[in-house]
Amino acid sequence: xxxxxxxxxxxxxxxxxxxxxxxxxxxxxxxxxxxxxxxxxxxxxxxxxxxxxxxxxxxxxxxxxxxxxxxxxxxxxxxxxxxxxxxx
Numbered sequence: 001x002x003x004x005x006x007x008x009x010x011x012x013x014x015x016x017x018x019x020x021x022x023x024x025x026x027x028x029x030x031x032x033x034x035x036x037x038x039x040x041x042x043x044x045x046x047x048x049x050x051x052x053x054x055x056x057x058x059x060x061x062x063x064x065x066x067x068x069x070x071x072x073x074x075x076x077x078x079x080x081x082x083x084x085x086x087x088x
Contacts, residue, residue: 009034 011019023033058064063071 007034 019030019033023030026033028036058067
């Protein structure tokens with residue numbers, strides 16, 4: 001049984017020409033190119049959502065970008081196992 005589904009998409013002729021050229025240049029099929037584009041889009045969205053969450057949390061805590069190193073250092077100091085020294 002086939003484990004993939006066929007998808008029909010439309011795009012402007014100029015975009016299609018660029019996609020075909022890119023697929024040829026990278027020795028990929030159009031399907032591989034589209035799958036990779038979706039994976040990249042998913043990673044980008046995840047990164048944007050993660051950053052938005054971090055910015056919202058920082059704002060809620062009253063932190064600014066310059067506070068990040070200090071807060072990380074303080075957290076690590078509080079949570080360091082007793083008796084172990086940090087690696088240099």
